[in-house]
Amino acid sequence: MSRRTVGKEIKKVDAREKVTGEALYTEDLTSDFGGVLHMRVKRAPHPHAYLRDIDTSKAEEVPGVVEIFTASDFPELKNFGLIIKDQPVLVGIDEKMRYLGDALALVVAESDKAALRARELIEVEIEELEVVDGLEKALEEDCPVVHDEEYIEATHYIDPDFCCDNVLCDHPLQRGDVEAGFAEADYVIEGEYRTQFLDQVPLQVEKGIADYDRENDVITIWAASQWLHDTQADVAQAMGLEKDQIRIKQPEIGGAFGKKEDVSVHIHLALAVRELRRPVQLIYNREESFLAQSKRHAMIIRHKTGVTEEGELTAWQTEVFGDTGAYASSGPAVLQKSLYHCTGPYDVPNVKGNSYAVYTNNPYGGAMRGFGATQMGFAYESHIDRIAAELDIDPAQLRHKNAYRKGSLTPNGQELNQSVNAVETIEGAAELAGWDIEGDHGLPAIDPTSTPLEADEEDIALGRGMATIMFGFGYGEGFPDHSIAEIELTEDETVRIRTSAADVGQGVRTVVTQIVSEVLKIDPGFIELVRGDTHTTRNAGSTSATRQTYFTGNAVKEAAEDLLGEIYHYASREFGTNHPEMAVKDGRVYSHVNSEDDMSLWELNDRLARQGVELKGRGTFFPKTYKPDTRTGQAEKVYVDYTFHTQIVDVAVDLSTGLISVENVYSGLDVGQAINPQGVEGQIEGGTAQGIGMALTEEVVVEDGVIQNPDLSRYLVPTSMDCPDIESVLIENAGSDGPFGAKGIGEPTTIATAPAIANAVYDAIGIRFNQLPIKPERVKAELERQ
Amino acid sequence: MEITFTINDEERTVDATPDQRLLDLIREDLGLTGTKEGCGKGECGVCTVIMDGEPVTSCLVLAPQADGAEIETIENLAEGDDLHPLQESFVENGAVQCGFCIPGMIMTAKQLLQEERNPDRDRIRQALAGNICRCTGYDKIIDAVEDAAQKMSGGEA
């Protein structure tokens, strides 16, 4: 099918202003405000303590200080939170601080220097409590309780009698009879896998500017948020205001990866501007971003799998513990999604599992690319690889044999009956890599001098590993997830799209431009987008859960089709033609039959405006999913669709230093239809880099609730020297219900890399690392043992 | 103290204090907000500008140290509506996602191409190692620099 822009290489609509430096991120807006004040936040000195006293008197005397706020200034303030409102805006006297990010006071001053000076002079008296420093401690009997008793009762989803006051919630899963399945198996293989706390490290940290409209009692905030309307609601409820009193406008966003879902600067700024009636800005530094905002949940994952001699899976049982830290954030949902991804994309007739989100005094676990499915990918793909090794079956063959096909059932009992391309991703990646699924994995010779390692032939080991993953995208689980988009013709002869969808760099703005371009058959240059604004654009849902292309893409497509319908309706009246005779192209509407019936869209728009008719379209995409049964996790459709991804990775291991170099990566990605192929590749490449970090170099090191490495010299994200070139094949068996058959790919593109690396390391040196990151000192220690 | 320097081919004299960083001088005093701050400690490369022919992290240069220096920022590359070949190449090759690393990345790349007309991929990777990108995985950034090198060495102005 010949397409205009969908599936074509088209330049991203926001790239130009980013390469010139003209794109306006939050901090670039400061000069628009006269007399902006500077805020600094005083945070908890201890990760688990009661605040007994706070004395701001000395701080208030610093010249330039305007006001210092504490909880006592806002007695009506309520807690906030994405799912459960358990997080205090400001910790008050005799209240608890539960992690180092808890806010105790807000210093507002004429200059940043003054705010910094004043903050240092705030005196705080605390009563220290025992720190719940991790999962094992949190689950001990007699362990200190991070949240009060009453909280726990309100938040247990299932079993209020479940032991342990630090369990925020638990989820169960059951299909079939695992005991019968284990009995049938020739082998039962058990494994435990551990993943670490990770930080999303978007290059732009949290920043915001707010202003106050006294006349209308409206607070406007310019700050990144992955979901404008949800942040608006959270801020409003915390402050006891109406939603309309909080207006959030989207600046350019410098990356998110889940970190910009939770409230950060928003409520603090709103409080200050409403009191002071002057604009205020709050800019985090990198350390603060590490300390105060969300992390990827550290997890302990246990699998017990029954398998026959021939490699058929008979039963799979899972237990998942996630360290959700001091506050719930997305924890309940992360642990739910984790559990529902427990087996990976493999047919298993009998499944059972439980997952638990556990409170500790660590930095809180929230959303990070993959949302639990990433940690699970490492676990099940290591486990499957181990099964292959024990059965002496080629790892690709074992995966190929068991992978989902049309008619397969997910752990939730959802039958996959369209666009099931797991097998195709295995075959696609294998072909790129030269892996013969029936035989040899085809690891090519790698010249040691071409690697970044100093090893020579004597002390280098090479290996190849594979991982195949699945990702159910969208919120699913019966959540009323939807996106609304609007489209109109403007006086400036453009087509304007109105959507709140946050573009955090992943490219949703370009995708929707292409979709409109395709439907209206008009050059992308004619299309403009407004900036997201809670007050002028409708809810598009979150830029998360890999949902924007699918949800907002469909909403925009529908809006464009709605507009097209309106164009045809009114044009046919103008022309006196029948509908089938009409078409649009390049900004004109015309009749096939009579060449005189031809008008520019904007001329039509003008004519109609004079008659008091507005030419616009609206689309709402509201696909149905079902809430899983609370006891068994089963439902007809839990996620709108699943995306599959296989990666093959070649590694070189330096036996003298334990260093691992990733040499080649081959990707087979199930995309349905790549609306912007270059954009999809960009997601694969970026996702792979994050996977390399997760596998080898990244770890938020926390001791007794204190982050030991809150900076970029000790928290190591991959540099250009750590990432290889990546080869990928996009598998486009359009058949998904996404726009033009597109599937979501933002998160699936990061999940396969870490397990593929771990499996490659096993292939290279015969040692399986079940815990991430695979640090050189651990590799070396294991090699010495041999 | 008063300092004088050339920035983007223009001579400027401003008041600077030692507790001010070159990054702040550029963004606040001169209003050139194309250069960003990512970490404040020279660890991410986001704030890279060219100073006296070398890429530097402007968060680690004290404002008074710019006295007598020649400084170039991202704002200097486009000529009116015409983009610099590097900027064009970044756009065409899909090398821009969130864009926050891009001004610093382009400045380092510009200096590389000033010193070497046709660096290979390994050399480009090495030169850009001090510019962290979290979105792209670097592949398309390297494609873009290679592409720009060809444009710049192939066609004479």
Next chain:
Amino acid sequence: MVDYFEELHKVEHWLDLNSIDELRSISVSGEEVRIGSMVTHSELETNPTIKELLPLLSQSAAEVGSWQIRSRATVGGNVVTASPAGDTLAPLMAHDARFVAASTEGRREIKAEDFFTGPKQNALRPGELLTEIVLPRPQAGKSRLCYWEKVGKRNAVIISSVTIAVELKISEDGKIEKARPCYGAVAPTPVLIQSAAEFLQDKNLIDVDESQAGELVAEEVSPIDDIRGTEEYRRQVSRDLTIRALRYFRREWEGDS
């Protein structure tokens, strides 16, 4: 400046050495190479004289931080900071450097082995400024082999976990006349391992038992556990890098003859 992040306003007095030209020079005489303390790592990396005469220094300087950092960070800064993991320190020691400290009272020279007194501690007295680094110029016609390697947790912009810098002087018949095996990040200061130096002294390069040399190093280093590596790791790696260096020397030597 990293130490004063968000605290620049607290500094009362600043002294900028950047404008003192004498501190930026590199000069060579018959016997010595003199490097001003304000020479940047970039300059050391690219200067042809340094590359030829002091390869351990130019190679290590090339791996400090990033291009941006190398453009500004000075070798004097690296030396005076005296981090046990400072990349140019073991190389300077291996090349037998002396540091010139100047004050209003005069000048004195401090040998590299004596300069580093503890983690981030050096032998400078209050009021002293490091002005120059002086190194013996390698003699023409004399065989010398050098090996440098930096081990870090990622491939660039990384504080080292272990560094090795070895300079060997070899006689015409393949006998090791002088060995200076130096290591960084494996002790409170950069160190020259005396026992390994003595072990290698006067032995034939092609006959040397590299495992034994490695064991001597592993025994004598005194590393700690920290975020960049465990004590055990650092011992094992310094041992294995010593072996790797000797294998490399042997290959180079045999390649030449």
